[in-house]
Amino acid sequence: MTSHTKAAPADGRVRVALTVNGARHERSVETRTLLVDFIRDELRLTGTHVGCDTSHCGACTVLLDGRSVKSCTMFAVQADGASITTIEGLAQHGRLHPVQQAFKENHGLQCGFCTPGVVLAATELLQMTKAPTEAEIRAGISGNLCRCTGYVNIVRSVAAAAEMMSGGR
Amino acid sequence: MYPHSFDYVRPESLDRAVGLLREHGERAKVLAGGQSLIPLMKLRLASPAVLIDLGRIPGLSMLKEDGEFLRIGAMTRHRDFEQTAMVRDRYPLLADVARVLGDPQVRNLGTIGGSIAHADPAGDWGAALLAFDAKVLARGPSGERTIPIDEFFKDTFTTALKAGEILTEVRLPKAGAHAGGAYTKLKRKTGDFATVAAAAQVELDGGGKVMKVRIGLAAVGTTPIRAKRAEDHLKGKPADEAHLAAAAKLAAQEARPTSDLRGTAEYKRAMVEVFTRRALERAVERARGRGA
Amino acid sequence: MAQAMKAMGERILRKEDDRFLMGRGSYVADMTPPGTVYAKFVRSPYAHARLVRIDATKALAVPGVIGVFTAMDFKGEVGNVPTAWAVTNADIKTPPYPALAKDVVRYAGEAVAVVVAESQAVAEDVRDLVEVAYDPLPVVVDQEAAIRAGAPQLHAEAPTNVAFQWNIGGDVEPIFNQADVVVRQRFVNQRLQPSAMEPRAAIAEYNAGSKELKVHVTSQNPHIHRLLLSLILGIPEQRIHVIAPDVGGGFGSKIPCYPWEAIVSALAMRLGRPVKWVEDRSENMVATTHGRDHVQYVELAAKKDGTILGIKVKALANMGAYLSTAAPGVPTILFGFMVGGCYAIKAGRVEVTGIFTNTTPVDAYRGAGRPEALFIVERMVDLLARKLDMDPVELRRKNFIPADKFPYQIAMGLTYDSGNYQGTLDKALKIVDYAKLREEQARARKEGRLMGIGLSTYVEICGLGPSAVVVSTGFAGGLWGSSTVRLSPTGKVTVYTGAHPHGQGEETTFAQIVAQELGIPVDDIDVVHGDTKSTPMGMGTYGSRTTPVEGGSVALSARKVRDKARKIAAHLLEAREEDVEFKDGTFSVKGTPEAKKTIKDIAWAAYLADKMPPGVEPILDATTFYDPENFVFPFGAHVCVVDVDKETGEVHVRRYVAVDDCGTQINPMIVEGQVHGGVVQGLGQAMMEAAVYDENGSLLTSNFLEYLIPSSMEAPNIETDSTVTPSPHNPIGVKGIGETGTIASSEAYVNAVVDALAPFGVEHIDMPLTPEKVWRAIHGK
DSSP: OOOOOOOOOTEEEEEEEETTTEEEEEEEEEOOOOOHHHHIIIIOTTTTTOOSSOOOOOTTTEEETEEEGGGGBBBGGTTTTTTTGGGGSBBBTOOOHHHHHHHHHHTTTOOOHHHHHHHHHHHHHHHHHOOOHHHHHHHTTTTOOOOSTTTHHHHHHHHHHHHHIIIIO | OOOOOEEEEESSHHHHHHHHHHGGGGGEEEEEEEHHHHHHTTSOOOOEEEEEEOTTTTOOOOOEEEEEEEEETTTTTHHHHHHOOOOOOOOHHHHHHHSSOOOOOHHHHHHHHHHHHHOOOOOOOHHHHHHHEEEEEEEETTTTEEEEEEGGGEETTSSOOTTTTTTEEEEEEOTTEEEEEEEEEESTTTTHHHSEEEEEEEEEEEEEEEEEEEEEEESSSSSOOOOOOHHHHHHHBBBBBHHHHHHHHHHHHHHHOOOOOBBBBHHHHHHHHHHHHHHHHHHHHHHHHHHH | OOOOOOTOOOOOOOHHHHHHHHHHBBBBBGOOOOTOEEEEEEEEEEEEEEEEEEEOHHHHSSSSHHHHHHHHGGGSSSSSOOOOBBTTOOOOOOOOSSSSSSSESSSTTTTEEEEESHHHHHHHHHHHHHHEEEEEEEOOOOOOTTSSSTOOOOOOSGGGGEEEEEEOOOOOOOHHTTTTTEEEEEEEEEEEOOOOOOOOEEEEEEETTEEEEEEEEEEEEEEHHHHHHHHTTOOOGGGEEEEEEBBOOTTTTSSOOOOHHHHHHHHHHSSOOEEEOOEEEEEEEHHSBBBEEEEEEEEEEEEETEEEEEEEEEEEEESSOOOSGGGGGTTTTTHHTTTTBOOOOOOOEEEEEEEEOOOOBBBOOOOHHHHHHHHHHHHHHHHHHHHHHHHHHHHHHHOOOGGGOOOOTTSSSSSOOOOOHHHHHHHHHHTTTHHHHHHHHHHHTTTTOEEEEEEEEEOOBBBBBOOOHHHHHHHHBOOOEEEEEEEOOOOOOOESSSSSOSSHHHHHHHHHHHHHHOOOOOEEEEESSSSSTSSOOOOOOOTTOOOIIIIIHHHHHHHHHHHHHHHHHHHTTOOOOOGGETTTTTEEETTTEEEEEEEEHHHHHHHSSSOOOOTTSSSSSSEEEEEOOSBOOOOOEEEEEEOTTTTOOOOOEEEEEEEEEOOSSSSSSHHHHHHHHHHHHHHHHHHTTOOOBBBTOSSOSSSTTSSSSOOOSSOOOOOEEEOOOTTTTTTOOOOOOOOOHHHHHHHHHHHHHHHGGGTTTOOOSHHHHHHHHHHHHHOOO
């Protein structure tokens, strides 16, 4: 972890080191670079999306040290030393993660723009709550806006994923 | 959507943070969870030249009972209040807040200290802490200071924190035997600020009368406010429907709502009555539950 | 060859899902060609003002700036933005719609300049330093105010701000004179912000060698974008290559060609570098078209036994500051014809005035004219039921066009293709156990609890549309569907379509159509869309046309391929064509089981082309431009059950049931998803959404904090079911389903809440039904 006890030099750039989807990346970035821009522009992982500018829509959700966060409401420098999972890091060896598989089987996506964010939010929910009720699912994804699905099949997908992950399949 | 440029520092001790804040003065802002500050910076409504990130300072995230107090570190995240069994059990008002504040992602990063230092009059923590005889601890160039919560909120986005001071902790009196609390919030949709919200913390005596009561209201003034007349009316009275309803009526009169996109002042005032009554009823129910 | 030969009607998982689930979608904002520079628009904060001076001195001093450009810089290069639907017989005025404001700005958000810089962040820094002097002018945002004497005038070409006066229907006075009862109501169908989750974006690149302009843009219809860009920029169509890659929702707001992509294109040509522009959400809220915004005065005439005689509608449609691409046709053609709904009314008259105001231009938004119409119809029916003290179900049943009367020509002149309104209503009522609900409601009322049941029986017009009809209304384009179905030598299929789905699933459903026709597995069929270089000229995806019209074209192309393959098979099997059967992808000769060829064999044979029957060309490939003979008319019945909190006015949707009929269903899973999403968008309008302007013309709801779209907490669960009444004129019997949910749900919700509040004598509440509005209705405030 790089230390920043002195103010950054005049060009406003700092060095950050993040682990993203298991791979360590060290870069020099402007301090004002949002984590989402670091992920998209520096690392060219464009699966994390930007849908708004007031931290409401959740399309930019990633897992930071296992917790879901809106990567548009963090600076990359704040995440220095952290371990991040983006949507690209969920599938392992080409196999869909159970949450991804459940979304596919239950038509939990239409245009796909909100999907990475809601899949990661659901992944965190299921890590915390093994068998969430419908109400708990709806609360768990309440930070992710979707304009296409009306949430019905997203809720079904998360419930199906819970079952899959608890050995129901 | 990009903030203006800024210099970034991440001190590893509170003393260093205070020193940096003194060094940079008005040019600097303290960064806690960033869930209030960063959106403002992105809209260029706030453009600090220096950001002092408190994220690596140890000892700012406690949430535990210690002696006579519940000690809450300034960097305690919103979600900790809902996920800590002791809080759900003994300080249900705080757990209620966590459930209706923001959304899950915001709750993972946002902090109680950042929230009350930001001092949005519609913010949930302000009203909630007013319902306790809370104390705010701050560290500044001249050392540590304790600010009673009733003196903490001065005006919209303005607190009693002096230049150079960093909020470090909030302390609540440890919950008594027959204590209960509740937070009720009317909002337009999930994640929204309160249209109105009411926080009630009560303590009953052995005979079911209200021994202590404090009521905090959000979004109906330039700061969160206490409904003192409602409290005074209830003290020493039986905690029954009629008395709670009468107190709620008084709270509505004390509220100072304004008309905006969330509703007219008339509607908000009527809702203060409804939500204060509901908060009191739930608080009393929980107080009775604990006493049993 | 073991394969599932039944593809139509199957719940096949979507082929498009893998890339989206893995974060491998390609949205415009994801692309950054080498050398890209970034554009940002300087937008007017004033709703109406003279543009006095633009000073870019400070802006041009920022390191990383490339340039600051105004309208003057594009003189002769970028023309005005045309509307593509100048409705006929409406005395329409089409004032110039400049790409960048020249002397006057007419809405807050109109662009006055564009800056270009080496990075997105620097572009924003530069934009903020451009100094613009405005001379504010009086503002008008409300359409009724805009046509009053003394109102500020937006365009010299449109006196009293009237853009058009349109009407259909004859004299309804005779019918109204026969009425025992006339119900009158004023409605506001409020302005909405479409809010697709992906903000708009465009990347323009110019190849000076080939003189080709390439534009990636968030479009629902790349060929229409190409045509309009050609007109605006004066570049020949064949030299413009438009690609709409993955698009994150549109709902109509990505139909129009906006000034922004035209300017970005001109910049690319001038600068010789790719120019990328991505909207912020706040920019999207003011610079991307809005929807709805009608004020309507309605009268319904009926006999005392409940027979509905006729309807009169006067609508004032807010068009915003300029006429956007499809805009004039939405509150006229797509609205006026449907005000009879499912009912056999005898006469109707609709008069619509389109009005300019100092607001963001209004254009199509999910439903586009039909929600505005069906909301009126279903609310008026409930009001009539209340007036006559009739059960709203009985009143509807009494007036439905009977199921055995289709095709049915309605009073407004159209012919509904097929329908069974009774059937969907019966099914919906059975699912909710309507009688039991009414019993419960009677009990609840005695106990002072507020419970409401709201119905919406709708029919809508989609599958745009028969070219002769649409062109006669002034639309500058036929609305035929286009496709090419092409088999490769090894028998794999590519379907090229002129549609451009952006969530609706046609990469899967079109494969299902072809799989059914050709007996080839869905996995071997890919659907290509969105690229003007690889797909046939196409009219895009909106108006619920992709499945019936473009899908119809795909079926016809697949059949042409099959017919050609049959000819070749007969020739190779030395049989007469009439003796050749086709089943499960195999051609065989009647009575000779060993004589067979698979379609894969034929694909190879057609590629070798050494043994072709006379007159048959090589390669299995067919193209169809399918011009439908009529629109299609999906229909349904929705029931919404609510509980209302008397103290706060909050409404809880206890149950929402949708029974819809879109004819043949290609993929029921996808159909359900469209209904879910459509219903929740309609509920959003009914519950919480509203674009709000202050008196200065500033949009107060310019982000998701203030413009409230439903989250998973506000959206209720939606139960769906269906009936199947195919469209008789469609090649596969399908109708559209993409907008029906939105067309039906707002009125189902409002009917339910008004029903709940009946004990208080409440007759109507305008949307959105905020808790405060409901509370005021209850408490008479």
